[in-house]
Amino acid sequence: MRLDKFLSDCGFGTRSQIKKDIKAGQVTVNGQQALKPEQQVDETKDRICCTGRPCVYEKYVYYMLHKPAGVVSATRDDREKTVLDLLGNERKAGLFPVGRLDKDTEGLLLITDDGALSHRLLSPARHVEKEYECCLAYPIDEEQKTRLEQGVNIGDKALTKPAVVCILNEKKVTLTITEGRFHQIKRMLHAVGNEVVYLKRLRMGGLTLDGNLAKGSYRRLTQEEINLLSE
Numbered sequence: 001m002r003l004d005k006f007l008s009d010c011g012f013g014t015r016s017q018i019k020k021d022i023k024a025g026q027v028t029v030n031g032q033q034a035l036k037p038e039q040q041v042d043e044t045k046d047r048i049c050c051t052g053r054p055c056v057y058e059k060y061v062y063y064m065l066h067k068p069a070g071v072v073s074a075t076r077d078d079r080e081k082t083v084l085d086l087l088g089n090e091r092k093a094g095l096f097p098v099g100r101l102d103k104d105t106e107g108l109l110l111i112t113d114d115g116a117l118s119h120r121l122l123s124p125a126r127h128v129e130k131e132y133e134c135c136l137a138y139p140i141d142e143e144q145k146t147r148l149e150q151g152v153n154i155g156d157k158a159l160t161k162p163a164v165v166c167i168l169n170e171k172k173v174t175l176t177i178t179e180g181r182f183h184q185i186k187r188m189l190h191a192v193g194n195e196v197v198y199l200k201r202l203r204m205g206g207l208t209l210d211g212n213l214a215k216g217s218y219r220r221l222t223q224e225e226i227n228l229l230s231e
C-alpha cells in the first residue's frame with residue numbers, strides 16, 4: 001500500500017500533514033528516509049517510523065465509548081452533537097457506531113470502521129445479547145417480570161424474544177435482550193404497564209462497559225476484547 005495511506009490509517013494525521021512530514025524527512029522505512037508519499041510499503045513487514053514514533057498498522061480501529069445522554073448515535077447531524085464528536089482528535093473517516101442508543105440512553109457504544117464485525121453483531125440471526133440497566137417509574141411486579149421473560153407484544157408482527165430479567169430493587173432491573181428493535185426496552189416496559197426513566201447499556205455480547213470509563217470518554221478496545229467480540 002502507499003506510504004501516505006499507511007500513515008493515515010495508523011492515525012498520523014491527514015494525508016496533507018503526512019505529505020509535509022515525508023517532505024520534511026520525518027518518515028523512515030526500514031531505517032531509510034522516505035522520499036515520496038506514493039512509495040509502496042508492506043504493512044506486514046516494513047518497519048516504519050513517523051516523527052520518531054514507530055507505526056503499528058491496524059486494519060480497523062475499535063473504540064469503547066461511554067455514551068452520555070444528550071448525544072445522538074449518528075456519524076453526522078446538522079443540529080445535534082454526535083457520538084463521533086466525542087472522539088476528539090482521532091481519525092474519524094469510516095468510523096460509525098455499531099447500532100444505535102437513543103439520545104437519552106447512556107452506556108456502552110462500540111465505534112469502529114469494521115463493517116463485517118458490525119454486521120455480525122447486529123445480525124438478527126446471531127442473537128447477540130445486549131444487557132441494559134433500567135430504572136423504572138413504578139415498582140416491577142412478578143407478573144411484569146414473567147411477561148418480559150416470555151416475550152411481549154410491542155405492536156410489531158412478532159412478540160419480542162424472551163428477555164432475561166434480574167431485579168436489583170423494586171424500581172431497578174437489568175434486562176438482557178437478543179434483538180435490536182427500535183426503542184425496544186422502553187416499548188417492552190411500556191407494554192407490561194411500566195415506564196423506563198433511565199436506561200444504560202452495560203454489555204454487548206462479550207464486551208462489557210469499562211467501569212473506569214467516565215461518561216463521555218472512550219478508549220481503544222484491547223486485543224482480548226476484540227477477540228471476545230469476534231467469537
Ligand code: URA
Nearest residue numbers: 101102105183185186
Ligand atoms: N432500547 C431502548 O428503548 N432504547 C435504547 O437506546 C436501547 C434499547
